[in-house]
Amino acid sequence: MNMIKGYRRSNGKFGIRNHLLIIPTVICANHVANRIQQAVPKSVAIPHQHGCSQIGDDKERTHKLLGGMGKNPNVGAVLLISLGCEVIDAKVLKQEIEEETGKPVEWLDIQDAGGTINAIKKGTEVAKGLFLELEKVPQVDAPISELIVGVKCGGSDATSGLCSNPALGKTADQLLKQGGTIVMGETTEIIGAEHIVAQKAVSEDVANKLYAYVDKFEKEVERIGADMRGGNPSPGNIEGGLSTIEEKSLGCISKAGTAPLNDVLSFAEEIPGNGYYFMDSPGNDIECVSGMAAAGVHMVCFTTGRGTPTGNPIIPVIKITGNEHTAIKMIDNIDMDTSPVMKGKETTEEAGNRIFETIVKTAQGELTKAEILGHQEFSISRISISL
Amino acid sequence: MGKLVYEQDITSIVMSDHDNVATSLKNVDEGETLLYVINGQKEAVEAKRSIPFGHKIAIKPIQRSATVIKYGEVIGAATMDIEPGEHVHVHNIEGIRGRGDKAEGEQNR
Numbered sequence: 001m002n003m004i005k006g007y008r009r010s011n012g013k014f015g016i017r018n019h020l021l022i023i024p025t026v027i028c029a030n031h032v033a034n035r036i037q038q039a040v041p042k043s044v045a046i047p048h049q050h051g052c053s054q055i056g057d058d059k060e061r062t063h064k065l066l067g068g069m070g071k072n073p074n075v076g077a078v079l080l081i082s083l084g085c086e087v088i089d090a091k092v093l094k095q096e097i098e099e100e101t102g103k104p105v106e107w108l109d110i111q112d113a114g115g116t117i118n119a120i121k122k123g124t125e126v127a128k129g130l131f132l133e134l135e136k137v138p139q140v141d142a143p144i145s146e147l148i149v150g151v152k153c154g155g156s157d158a159t160s161g162l163c164s165n166p167a168l169g170k171t172a173d174q175l176l177k178q179g180g181t182i183v184m185g186e187t188t189e190i191i192g193a194e195h196i197v198a199q200k201a202v203s204e205d206v207a208n209k210l211y212a213y214v215d216k217f218e219k220e221v222e223r224i225g226a227d228m229r230g231g232n233p234s235p236g237n238i239e240g241g242l243s244t245i246e247e248k249s250l251g252c253i254s255k256a257g258t259a260p261l262n263d264v265l266s267f268a269e270e271i272p273g274n275g276y277y278f279m280d281s282p283g284n285d286i287e288c289v290s291g292m293a294a295a296g297v298h299m300v301c302f303t304t305g306r307g308t309p310t311g312n313p314i315i316p317v318i319k320i321t322g323n324e325h326t327a328i329k330m331i332d333n334i335d336m337d338t339s340p341v342m343k344g345k346e347t348t349e350e351a352g353n354r355i356f357e358t359i360v361k362t363a364q365g366e367l368t369k370a371e372i373l374g375h376q377e378f379s380i381s382r383i384s385i386s387l
Numbered sequence: 388m389g390k391l392v393y394e395q396d397i398t399s400i401v402m403s404d405h406d407n408v409a410t411s412l413k414n415v416d417e418g419e420t421l422l423y424v425i426n427g428q429k430e431a432v433e434a435k436r437s438i439p440f441g442h443k444i445a446i447k448p449i450q451r452s453a454t455v456i457k458y459g460e461v462i463g464a465a466t467m468d469i470e471p472g473e474h475v476h477v478h479n480i481e482g483i484r485g486r487g488d489k490a491e492g493e494q495n496r
């Protein structure tokens with residue numbers, strides 16, 4: 001049994017990182033949040049463009065995403081920065097994160113504080129206090145069965161379907177065998193392969209949920225009246241040899257392995273248990289990884305044919321390629337190369353084992369390249385208009 | 388899911404025995420012969436065009452509007468007759484799914 005290292009939160013959840021997270025509840029609070037983050041360099045901030053002029057499900061989605069980032073067990077303490085007049089209610093967010101996780105959560109309002117300079121000053125003091133509290137949290141061991149890993153692909157090319165995704169599938173099977181959890185997202189990228197994903201569903205109800213989400217996406221494409229191609233597959237996918245969304249999808253789905261599909265979750269919905277789950281999400285790299293982080297995954301394994309720098313403010317993102325040229329050209333960003341499989345120098349299982357070892361090391365504190373380089377991409381997926 | 392065959396001279400891969408396309412594992416020049424394995428047999432196809440690494444080559448004739456098969460599944464339909472050895476990509480096949488351009492969508496009214 002592999003052990004992982006991290007931090008036990010008071011609600012019993014286990015995190016593999018110990019971040020102080022500064023959350024602006026609205027775009028207007030970004031600057032203050034960023035300046036506080038700069039004053040306490042070991043903290044992370046998640047500036048974003050939203051939080052106001054939103055209604056209905058769209059507003060709920062933003063709320064859920066910001067709250068989920070705060071609840072993720074890789075976060076040990078939270079500082080909310082609000083302006084004071086936005087639609088996202090910082091008071092409710094604070095209460096939710098506190099009640100569900102027991103973490104220290106502080107909240108500072110710019111209008112209450114009396115403008116930018118006062119807010120930065122007060123916020124910096126509060127952030128420093130939270131940071132000192134976090135330093136006291138002891139590092140402990142936990143079984144790998146507590147680990148939740150998101151599987152994602154982006155910047156795919158033909159090698160993604162031929163070797164990196166099948167290898168990651170072997171890794172997923174291994175983690176699931178040890179009692180862990182796998183989350184796959186990207187509803188757009190199972191279009192044309194949804195029947196294969198649905199075949200593994202534990203019940204007809206779960207399969208129907210999956211079909212309903214795919215149908216919703218496809219209906220939206222029809223409503224807009226555009227061809228998906230060019231958007232998905234992207235120009236880079238097409239240059240890499242992928243001709244249609246169906247081809248891309250069929251290459252994508254092997255990364256979740258062979259286990260039964262426990263359930264289908266809504267975007268950023270908290271992962272309810274162990275096993276394999278599908279989460280409804282766009283294929284957009286940053287939106288999907290952000291949604292997974294908000295759902296509570298500890299890390300993401302990200303396969304890429306063409307190469308990507310993607311990271312996240314609170315979860316490690318391990319980058320895996322199957323393209324030997326990309327492994328060399330994008331060495332700054334790529335953690336693992338599975339291209340030996342293409343040359344017959346390694347089996348898919350062996351590559352899967354290597355990825356598994358990297359997951360274990362990452363869950364014991366080893367930094368990914370995205371973490372070393374400070375890649376902290378974050379974005380909020382919108383589903384409606386701004387008012 | 389097809390298995391990669393661990394032989395040095397195999398230059399393209401067929402993911403399932405039902406497929407009518409192979410994926411090239413190298414940049415191929417026009418007239419070059421590609422080797423692949425299907426139904427456990429080594430087969431050859433001559434490239435009618437240069438084909439970039441990771442792109443598809445037809446290994447069976449595919450008639451216009453017939454389905455293109457990779458991984459043993461439908462990846463789209465041919466927009467013209469395709470002969471074995473042809474480069475198979477966006478110029479001669481198209482997706483069947485996510486085609487809002489064929490629907491009565493907002494942009495097409």
